[in-house]
Amino acid sequence: MKRKSRTATIVLTVAIVTSILFLFSGVMNAYSLGIYKPFENTGSDMVLQKSVNATKSTSDIRVPFGKGLFSKEEISKIKSLAHVQDISGSLILWSFDKDGFVSIEGLEENSEIFRKKASQIYKGRFLKNEYEAVVEKHFAKFNNWKVGSNISLGDETFKVVGTLSSEEGQIFSSNIYIRAEEAYDLLGTSGFNQIYLKIDELSNEKQIKNEIKQLNSEIIAISGNSLSASLSNVVNIFTKFYYIGLGMMTLIVILILLKINTVNLLERKKDIAVMRSVGWTKTDITKQITLELFIQTIFGFFIGLIISFIIIGLFGNIDIQISSLGLSKSIISIPISISMTEILQYFVMIVAVSMIVSFLLARKISEVKPSENLRSV
Secondary structure (H helix, E strand, O other): OHHHHHHHHHHHHHHHHHHHHHHHHHHHHHHHHHOOHHHHOOOOOEEEEEEOOOOOOOOOEEOOOOEEOEOHHHHHHHHOOOOEEEEEEEEEEEEEEOOEEEEEEEEOOOOHHHHHHHOOEEEEOOOOOOOEEEEEHHHHHHOOOOOOOEEEEOOEEEEEEEEEOOOOOOOOOOOEEEEHHHHHHHHOOOOEOEEEEEEOOHHHHHHHHHHHHHHOOOEEEEEHHHHHHHHOHHHHHHHHHHHHHHHHHHHHHHHHHHHHHHHHHHHOHHHHHHHHHOOOOHHHHHHHHHHHHHHHHHHHHHHHHHHHHHHHHHOOEEEEEEEOOOOOEEEEEEEOOOOHHHHHHHHHHHHHHHHHHHHHHHHHHHOOOHHHHHHHO
8 A cells, every 4th residue: 555655646746747847838938929929910020110299180080199100211211121021001090089989900902911901801801992991890799880881980981891800919900991092081191100021030030120220210110029028027037038947947847856756765665675685686676666667757747748738728828918009908818838849858858857866766775785774664
């Protein structure tokens, strides 16, 4: 009974340590990948805005406070920068009425952002003709709008031709989408106040930001790295000190395995003494104990892995509130996952630590005379 209890203790300890290690790594990886998730829904890697002093306006249709229009020269220079693969523009407007305001985005036709939004159609179709609108589906439901409904924006009437599905983590979203040409008509002038950039490599992000800053210091470049600060301090710690955190977790794992294996072998001094008395050699004893702990460690590892998958299955996403480009905040739902590479790495680490500790301790105890082992029990 005591032997079974000892075995169960080792297996469960390894299982708990394994599951903690996997969950820690899975959550941290989810945070690091989540900072780029909002950009997947725009088909871009970076979003540019131009900060200007807010101007008072009594018009029903106006540019959001602090968002300036990019000049054609600025857009041309940004487009010519090295590492910029694609550039799309849109005009963000606010439409005010007695019930409040809605956010409108005028999309540049045949651009990457235009195609990306078209791929998110839930019902109906995307923009083709003049004075057509596509509405975010939850916003449409809230206002009792359907495909075929009419919407008044400023002095113009737009026909709803489709609704868009809401994708998780979409922080660059508006309520209503129209063509850029109609957005120009509503505002009374042409130009974009939001630029979407696609770059060749994310590693060139910092260089591009510096070059844009040199073009105009009022241009704000928003990317996954700049959003990481709004996710939480956990993300900042992770991005800067990931290996330190993982190293600390590894050290804790080593100490726990060292402790449990030490206690187990000390409790088996009597068994080792008996084995030596009946003719077992030190090598035989060391091999036997190491093999037993190897099997127990493997069982514990896979039980811990199963526990991790169960927990991830039950709580598979982390919801994080981050600042968006508008007035509201947005929730990003980040999936927690464990890669096969991590499974193999942690398997090797845990088994190796357990085997080294058990081998050294078993060898040391087996070298002690049987009479001394029996007296110490």
